[in-house]
Amino acid sequence: MGLDFNFNIVKDNPRIALACTATIIVLFVGFTLLFSVVGGDGLLEVPPNNISSHVLDIANGKPAFAVNCTAYRWMKPESGDKNEDGMWVELAVTTTNGAGRIPLVHPGTNLSVGIYKLRFATKQYFEQQNQQTFYPYIEVIFEVDDIRKHYHVPITLSNFGYSTYKGQ
Structure with missing residues (x-):
């Protein structure tokens, strides 16, 4: 047994049709913004002392979506x-999220004191963009010396170059 909806009400009344359309647009934009801000990870509890990353595709002028990152210690x-x-x-x-x-x-x-490595699968990412890259992957090695801190490892990425630094 399903819900019956009389579509003639919407079809015959432009105000209701406009209200329904506006509601759908607002919901779509709201969920899109929500998931772009929290990255679909809203249910993931993130401790304050952690390692995070951010990959920006500066060649294409956008965040790098769906880059696989393997973390090692x-x-x-x-x-x-x-x-x-x-x-x-x-x-x-x-x-990486959206x-x-x-x-x-x-x-x-x-998180514990020690040396960590993040390996980003850049070739796989650029293949998804139908582009070539010189770097099949990027490895960033760094040291965690205080487990009470947050460590952020941003990457600015292009097909033939990249940069990283200790972020905030």
Whole structure:
């Protein structure tokens, strides 16, 4: 049993048709703005001490949507042997939202002091734009020295160059 709606009311009354159209537009714009601001991650609780990122496609003048980012942490062996090298341990794979943002690159993992790496799949992104790139991926390695802080890693990206810095 479904809801029956008499479309003739809308068809025969221009004011109702206009009101329905305006309501649909307002809802669409509202949800679009909401999801561009929170990036569809509105249900994700983001701790104040985290690592976030933002990727801007400066070649095309827009946020870089749907860039996969893999977060890693450098782990030393538990043996304590100083001659033994450590290894990168994958924490999570996340994707930039419509605003080019990743509010939390390590969901499910608490921030700890150490060396981290973010790997951005730029070739995959530019293939989606039907463009070539010189960099198949970008890796940014940085150190977290205070777990009470927020660390933001922005990327300005073009097909043949990129830049990064410690953001706020």
